[in-house]
Amino acid sequence: MCMRCEDRSEQIGCRLSWSLLLGAVAAWLAIRDLCPAYAADVAARADVTGRSRPAFAPASAAERRRLREVVRAAFLAARDGWSTDEVLLNDQLNRRFLDECRKRMPDADPRHCNWALLNLRKSGALRGLRARKRRHDRHDEYLHAAEIAARFLEDKYQLSIDRVLCCPRLRDEFDRVARSVAPDVEAYRLRKAAFGLRKARRLRPELVVRIADWGRRVMTFPAEEVAANPDLVPDAPGVYIFRDQTGYLYIGESSNLRHRVAKHLDHSDRKSLARYLWKNGLEGITVELHAFDPQSKARSRSVRRAYESELIRSRHPRFNIAP
Incomplete structure (x- = not known):
């Protein structure tokens, strides 16, 4: 009996609400268990983003301290005078570092070892270890x-x-x-x-994305494939980006990405982009799509324009007019 319900009618309503809620949860669990594709999809997405439980995930402060000790010792053994960034980014050095981690902790997860090393450097725990070797590359x-x-x-x-x-x-x-x-x-x-x-703080996420969740999906397709099969593009609201080996070309928004992208590939009404596509063809052009849930606030043009404007400011596409 619910202690907050004072009369019998309220108690009956409360019980009914709980019954419906528990029934919905049970139905969802049954569907999840009976649908291998659903479970596989969730597991795959969790695994690729590193959000699933890894082979070794420190659950206690003592285990986290142990991981930091292992990572520090492995870094000292593998670095050969290089900095933490080099050990993380250079394949040969990173393999050597991860091998040293596994010697000390056989079930160590590479993601956690690399992340722990980066955090040791950021926290100043490696401050006294100066790099004796450096590479000076212009990018x-x-x-x-x-x-x-x-x-x-x-x-x-x-x-x-x-x-x-x-x-x-x-x-x-x-x-x-x-x-x-x-x-x-x-x-x-x-x-x-x-x-x-x-x-250099040049990869900060757009403000609009940081404060809103519109069920965004990000995907890419070669422009030639989209031209041959427009149905690859979802008929959803969102933002589209044209880019190639020279960088970002054009960014736009639409209530229907499929129709808008097809229009650009057929004969763009953006003259500068149309001339570029006509001169260079579609080979090497990539279409990047940020598609949103049609029921989200992104169905409003003003919302999409705000996101589009932020993307233009951060990416500087060649054929857009700066907002």
Whole structure:
């Protein structure tokens, strides 16, 4: 009996409400258990973003202290005079570091080891360890490729570039995206360029995204595939981005991404973009889509325009007029 219900009618209503709630929960659990595809999809998304429970996830303060001790000792054994950033970003050094972690903690998760190392550096726990070896690279020629990949992964998984590069699987995805823009640049340089952008505070998420949740999905398609099969693009409200190996080309918003993107690929009403596509063709052009739930506030044009304006300010596309 509910102690807050004073008369019998209220008690009956309260019991009915609880019965309906428990029934809904039971039905949801049954559907989840009976649908392997649902469970597999949730598990896959959780695993790729690093949000599932890993092989080793410190649950207590003592275990977290143990991980930090292991990571510090492994770093000292593997660094060979290099900085923490180099140990994180250089494949050979990172493999050596993770091997040293596993020697001391066989079930250590690479994501957690890399993340713990980065946090040791940020907290000043490695302050007395100066790097004796340094690489001085200029990233100007391919900085746009690092920015495109970093922003895409951050938007797609809602994770910082630090977390992306600490996770081996997401780092591989970063490499693929960045090298699709700058194929002649080694992955290490692109990662280091992305770290530099983050340190310069040039990868901060757009304010609109930080204060709103519109069920955003981020995806990319080659423009040639979209032209051949427009149904690849969802008929949902959102923002679209045209980019290629030179950087961001054009950013726009629409209440129906499928119709708007198809219009651009057929004959864009943005003359500068139309001339560029006519002159260079669609090969090498990527269409990046930020699609929103049709029932969200993004169905309002003013909301989409606010997000579009922030993307234009942060990405500086060639054929947009600055808002």
